[in-house]
Amino acid sequence: MLAAMERILVIDDDVELCHLVGEYLRAEGFTIECVHDGESGLKKAMAGEYLLAVLDVMLPGINGFEVLRRIRATSRLPVLLLTARGEDVDRIVGLEIGADDYLPKPFNPRELVARIRAILRRTRADGSGSASAPDVVSVGDVELDPATRTVRLEGKPVDLTSVEFNLLEVLLREAGRVVPRERLVNAVLSRKFSPFDRSIDMHVSKVRKKLGDTDSDEHIKTVRGVGYIFARPREKAKV
Numbered sequence: 001m002l003a004a005m006e007r008i009l010v011i012d013d014d015v016e017l018c019h020l021v022g023e024y025l026r027a028e029g030f031t032i033e034c035v036h037d038g039e040s041g042l043k044k045a046m047a048g049e050y051l052l053a054v055l056d057v058m059l060p061g062i063n064g065f066e067v068l069r070r071i072r073a074t075s076r077l078p079v080l081l082l083t084a085r086g087e088d089v090d091r092i093v094g095l096e097i098g099a100d101d102y103l104p105k106p107f108n109p110r111e112l113v114a115r116i117r118a119i120l121r122r123t124r125a126d127g128s129g130s131a132s133a134p135d136v137v138s139v140g141d142v143e144l145d146p147a148t149r150t151v152r153l154e155g156k157p158v159d160l161t162s163v164e165f166n167l168l169e170v171l172l173r174e175a176g177r178v179v180p181r182e183r184l185v186n187a188v189l190s191r192k193f194s195p196f197d198r199s200i201d202m203h204v205s206k207v208r209k210k211l212g213d214t215d216s217d218e219h220i221k222t223v224r225g226v227g228y229i230f231a232r233p234r235e236k237a238k239v
Contacts, residue, residue, distance in 0.1 A: 007049060008116065010034045011041030011067065012056040012082065021054070024109040030116075038062035045071050052119060054112070055099075056082040057090050065093060072098040078119045078162055082107075095202040100163045101189065102199070118190035123162040139175045140233040142211065142219060144168060153211055163188060164207050167200070171220060171230040180227040204228055 008030050012018050018034035025032050033050075035041045038059040045053050045067070053071070057064040064081065071077055081099040083090040091102045100119050103112060137144045143152045149165055151158040160168065167188045171179055182193035184200050204220060211219045221229050 006051050006120065007031045007033070009041070009044050009050040009053040011036075011038070011045070011053060011059065011064070013037060013059055014056070021109065021112065025113065025116075028113050036060075038064065038067045042067045042070055045077055046075060048075075050077065051123075052078045052080065052116060054080050054082065054116070057084070057094070065097060068094065068097045068099060072161075076159075076161060078123050080112075080115055080119060091199070092202060095199060096206065098161050098206075100161060115191075119162070121190065122166050122188070137169065137172045139172050139230060140219070142168075142172065144172055158210050160207065160210060163203055164210070167203050168207055168230075171228060175230040176232045178223045178227050178229045182227075184227065 006029070008025060010018055010021055010032060012021075012034070013036045015034075015036060018036070022032040022034055033044065035044055038061040041053070041055065041059070042062070044050070045055075055064045055067060059067065062070075068079055068081065071079065078100045079098070081091075081094040081102040083094065083102050083104050087104075091104075094102050100123075101115055103115055135146075137146070141154045144150075144165075146169065149162075151160055151165065151168060167184065170184060170187050181200055184204075185191060185193045185197070188203070189199060208218070208220050213219055219230060221231050223229055
């Protein structure tokens with residue numbers, strides 16, 4: 001069974017929480033390993049033996065943000081960040097650094113499992129079993145290949161997280177048309193839309209930076225109060 005092969009790394013200094021989370025996730029078919037400090041967590045995360053890491057912000061030694069920065073320097077390992085409830089700045093910083101999603105403490109273990117499964121669904125390159133590879137999507141100077149999950153800008157590779165890749169794919173496939181924020185949240189983050197959740201906006205901001213967008217030259221334009229649009233070349237100069 002596929003779930004039995006899913007190895008999850010939990011990096012949290014709360015030993016009791018790790019024990020409870022581990023028991024719950026094992027019952028759901030995951031294989032779990034827990035470590036309790038940033039240095040050990042980083043070493044494990046970089047070993048390439050896990051499908052996903054659950055990472056707490058508050059850790060002894062190096063904190064979760066620094067662990068995430070170092071992971072993102074060389075790895076696309078999906079990371080679910082655990083933050084303190086009400087600490088919006090933690091969520092914003094985590095998403096800016098490259099977290100795939102976040103979950104505030106305390107949390108419902110069932111929601112943790114749902115978030116993990118949603119991230120894993122998004123990060124699998126091709127789970128459809130289709131005989132033919134998905135078509136490459138090209139709009140202007142941006143080319144996205146779903147089969148290899150690679151993106152090129154003017155022929156040069158662009159390093160995106162799994163969430164950023166999926167977000168860009170949705171926008172590219174709808175190039176020239178406005179994609180509502182609600183649809184992006186549902187399709188990219190696999191959760192219900194909340195007008196107070198700014199996660200999708202942070203991911204869009206990250207993609208824009210990686211595509212080199214400026215105020216005078218934007219690939220992704222904001223349609224205020226509605227959503228976002230990937231501008232075709234002839235439309236990039238328009239407001």
